[in-house]
Amino acid sequence: MRTKLATAVGAAALIVVGIGGAQQASAAPKAAPQAGLSGSKTWGNTVGWATCSGTGTFRVKAICKWEGDKHTSWVTLRGGSAKLVPPACRFKIERIGVHQSV
Incomplete structure (x- = not known):
């Protein structure tokens, strides 16, 4: 059970990091x-x-x-x-x- 919870938390963290990176990319110089x-x-x-x-x-x-x-x-x-x-x-x-x- 702990393994499944850790995997779900890890996947959620990757999604949040991915979204943050996309927002930073839109602020890149023209x-x-x-x-x-x-x-x-x-x-x-x-x-x-x-x-x-x-x-x-x-x-x-x-x-x-x-x-x-x-x-x-x-x-x-x-x-x-x-x-x-x-x-x-x-x-x-x-x-x-x-x-x-x-």
Whole structure:
């Protein structure tokens, strides 16, 4: 009986954690390009990158399949351009996301 109760409590905790994570994700910075930044995104197999130019602070995120997403550190551009490459996905990359700080 205790095992069933512990399992039910554990499952409920996982559901609550999952819901909390979804709420945090909706508060993420808006996707670029936005005012001040422009660029391009490229991905295939397990790797990808984005090249941005202009003015602003951004990071690049690899949306991985079957594992957690991976991202670069935030970079601030004041003119010029930068190519950011997040760590490779272990199995497959689904797409690249560019997030700009607000």
